[in-house]
Amino acid sequence: MDKKMMTIDLNSQVLLDKAERDGVETMYDRKQSFKAQCGFGLQGNCCRICGMGPCRITPKTPRGLCGADEHVIVGRNYARMVAGGTAAHSDHARDIAHTMALASRDGNYTIKDEAKLITLAKEWDVETEGRDIYDIAHEVADVALMEFGKPYGVARFLKNAPAKRQKVWKDLGIEPRAIDREVTTIMHSTHIGCTADIDSLIHMSLRTSLADGWAGSMIGTRFSDILFGTPTVRETEANLGVLEENKVNIILHGHEPSLSEMIVLASEDPELVELAKEVGAEGINLAGMCCTGNEVTMRHGVKTAGDFHQQELAIVTGAVEAMIVDVQCIFPALAKVAKCYHTKFITTSPKAKIAESTYMEFSEETAYEDARNIVKEAILNFKNRDKSKVLIPELKSSATVGYSLNAILGQLDRVVNSQIDPAGTLKPLADCLKSGVLRGVAGVVGCNNAKGISNKAHITIMKELIKNDILVVTTGCGASAAAKFGLMTKEARKLACKGLATVCELVDIPPVLHLGSCVDCSRILEVVSETAKALDMDMCDLPVVGVAPEWMSEKAVAIGTYVVASGIDTYLGIMPPVKGSSRAVEILCGELQDMVGAKFTVNENPEELAQIIISDIEKKRVRFEKLV
Ligand code: SF4
Ligand code: MSK
Structure with missing residues (x-):
């Protein structure tokens, strides 16, 4: 394998060599085995929406069995991708809204940015005068949860856009209504025998995507800021060189900050820090990966171990006690790579169970206790690290983040x-x-x-x-x-x-x-x-x-x-x-x-x-x- 043709990251290149020596298969090996990808898939003109298919469009077969042409098939596939993406972002947001509904002064989750909550409450006509901040939070959370399934009206955040933009959306009829409704409408309209018009499929893709950007994702971001704190400028470091030889290394990978915030807290728990020392480590080193990495670096300056393509390579360092994941962008391959080392691959979400992982369910109701148990599992795994298999690459870069x-x-x-x-x-x-x-x-x-x-x-x-x-x-x-x-x-x-x-x-x-x-x-x-x-x-x-x-x-x-x-x-x-x-x-x-x-x-x-x-x-x- 010519590593330079795989990645420009020098740490990744070093670890690809190590993976080869260790006999571990990574995405890059699989990339080489996939000599040619399916041309129909690449073009988007393969349909398997109904059981008569798959139907593939070729010059000799210009229509599927139901008569759908290439425009209908491509349009339906595109719309379903938009619906899938919108569902993922928005379901993440729904969980954060549920977390805010649970917030209390003496609970696992508290309100960190009261000013942002008050601003949002006022935007959404929630009474703020003379009310306890947690009562306001709970009502705002209820209003947000209604954004997913409300029977009437359009997404509340649309009114924050410039007036001219709002008019464009209104005139085109692409103002998103309830988030779940837009996703469901695409799934319905792309069922066999519904929309068979590419213009219409793209039109509904635009509307659903706006339900992501101006509703689901916006709720996800605003609510995370209110609950976990609005990011401020801070210093951090990035790349796999942030792993530390003498510490319990824990990687947080996935997306939702409800879990990672609790792990950050648990990793600072004096009892657990003490336990790490008892097992012979100098302490606990948390590092983030993919978007969980981005969430915790923005709010806490937690170092970033790497990106989507480095998830397997992080384990290949042989220095990771636990890879803790929740949802989205997690390679199922991590289960196999983890088995080649001592790493515990810990899945936590009922929405993303992965065969051969260690499943430790994380629930917002018992968040801190769950996080403690997960961190403890990582610490107790330190003794299993095989020093002869450890290679932490040197490179890391400093970064100013939190904007x-x-x-x-x-x-x-x-x-x-x-x-x-x-x-x-x-x-x-x-x-x-x-x-x-x-x-x-x-x-x-x-x-x-x-x-x-x-x-x-x-x-x-x-x-x-x-x-x-x-x-x-x-x-x-x-x-x-x-x-x-x-x-x-x-x-x-x-x-x-x-x-x-x-x-x-x-x-x-x-x-x-x-x-x-x-x-x-x-x-x-x-x-x-x-x-x-x-x-x-x-x-x-x-x-x-x-x-x-x-x-x-x-x-x-x-x-x-x-x-x-x-x-x-x-x-x-x-x-x-x-x-x-x-x-x-x-x-x-x-x-x-x-x-x-x-x-x-x-x-x-x-x-x-x-x-x-x-x-x-x-x-x-x-x-x-x-x-x-
Ligand atoms: Fe084939 Fe039409 Fe069924 Fe798609 S919906 S698989 S094009 S018959
Ligand atoms: S993690 S969606 S690879 S950005 Fe958000 Fe990275 Fe893309 Fe996943």
């Missing part, structure tokens, strides 16, 4: 008012865009995809954008990549062009800002929406883009679709499975422009994609400068 919208406002106000004003606005950012000091802002987000070389597209594109005075904000595994490659250090401003470098110096920020997990793409919506409002514009008028260079999950398809539906042009480094329908490509990469003011652009060459983005931002600026 919630409030943190960004705080940093900006520092410049304008020499003090932090919690009621600050994004006007300084708008002014930088107006003057052209910043040419634009790019949200570079998403996963790693084995179709390319891990991390290459992310890092190539981010570096190229900051070199052209485009501020980068990032979430998900894109954020982990940026942290690993040093782009979240303040010194990285040296890689930026003069305008961005000056802004970074004045505002004291890195050129790439960590906004959180994949659910937290809703923070990007808020930044763009508030900036547009500060300029009395629509979101599509700003020189702002979304980029998903290495996307892979259905959640990413939902994100990309709601970003476009919000008026933000979106650039993909991997072609979605829609090429089988010329009409689908025509709409997604063309006609959406007239409908929602933005569209998709796809190019699988990262260097070329970066140049297209830069040139498109300059084109957007011409119109933007006329409007301001």
Whole structure:
């Protein structure tokens, strides 16, 4: 295997060698065995929606058995991806809302950001005067839970968008109603014998994706901030070099902060720290992975061990006592890799049980006790570590993280008012865009995809954008990549062009800002929406883009679709499975422009994609400068 063609991460390359020596199979081995992927799957024109199929579209068989053509089949598959992604983000949000309904002054979960709760309560017309904060929290949680299944009305957060954007959604009839209703409607409409019109399938995909961005994900982010604290700027480190030889290493992987927050607390429990010492370790070392990693680094500065493609490699270090997971983006392969070492692979969610893992159910009702038991299991496993199998790679990078919208406002106000004003606005950012000091802002987000070389597209594109005075904000595994490659250090401003470098110096920020997990793409919506409002514009008028260079999950398809539906042009480094329908490509990469003011652009060459983005931002600026 040519490791350099697999990943640009040097730690990963070292561990791939080790995996080979240890006889452990990883995703990269499987990638090599999958010589050619199914062409029908890649094009999206294979249908197995009913039991008469699978039906595959070829020149000789241009229709499935029911008569569905390639446009219908591709459109249905696309819509189902959007529904899957929306369901995942939103079900995560539902759990956080349930957690808030359980919050109490002396319970496992307390309210950490009262001001944010009061603001939300007022937005949602929940009485706040003279009421106990927990009564307010419980009522707000009930209102949020109704957002999933309310029989009438549209998503509450839509009214936070600029008025012009709200009108676009209303005129097109894509205002999302209850979250579950939108997901269910897609599952119903894509059942055999329902919608057989590609335009209509994309129309309902737009509406459902907005139920993700402007409802499910937004609830997930806001409620997490209220319960666990709104992230503030802090220092951390990233990459597998954060594992420590003499400590009990615990990796937190998955998505929902309800579990990881409790594990963070339990890992600081004096009794458990003492137990770690009793078993011969110097202490407990927590490290995050994927989006759980992003959640805990944003709020606690917990170090990031790595991204989606490094989950198996973390275990290959031989130094991990427990890999604790909840939901989403967890390789089933971890069970097999863990068996090659002493690592306990601990699953915790009834929504993501994995064969051959150690299942220790985590419940919000008994959260702290459950977390303690899980951490204890990890500590007791330290004695089983085989020193001869340990190889912790050296590289790690420092990073400044924690840029919630409030943190960004705080940093900006520092410049304008020499003090932090919690009621600050994004006007300084708008002014930088107006003057052209910043040419634009790019949200570079998403996963790693084995179709390319891990991390290459992310890092190539981010570096190229900051070199052209485009501020980068990032979430998900894109954020982990940026942290690993040093782009979240303040010194990285040296890689930026003069305008961005000056802004970074004045505002004291890195050129790439960590906004959180994949659910937290809703923070990007808020930044763009508030900036547009500060300029009395629509979101599509700003020189702002979304980029998903290495996307892979259905959640990413939902994100990309709601970003476009919000008026933000979106650039993909991997072609979605829609090429089988010329009409689908025509709409997604063309006609959406007239409908929602933005569209998709796809190019699988990262260097070329970066140049297209830069040139498109300059084109957007011409119109933007006329409007301001
Ligand atoms: Fe084939 Fe139509 Fe059934 Fe799809 S829904 S599997 S195209 S018969
Ligand atoms: S974890 S969805 S690989 S960003 Fe959110 Fe990373 Fe993508 Fe999963």
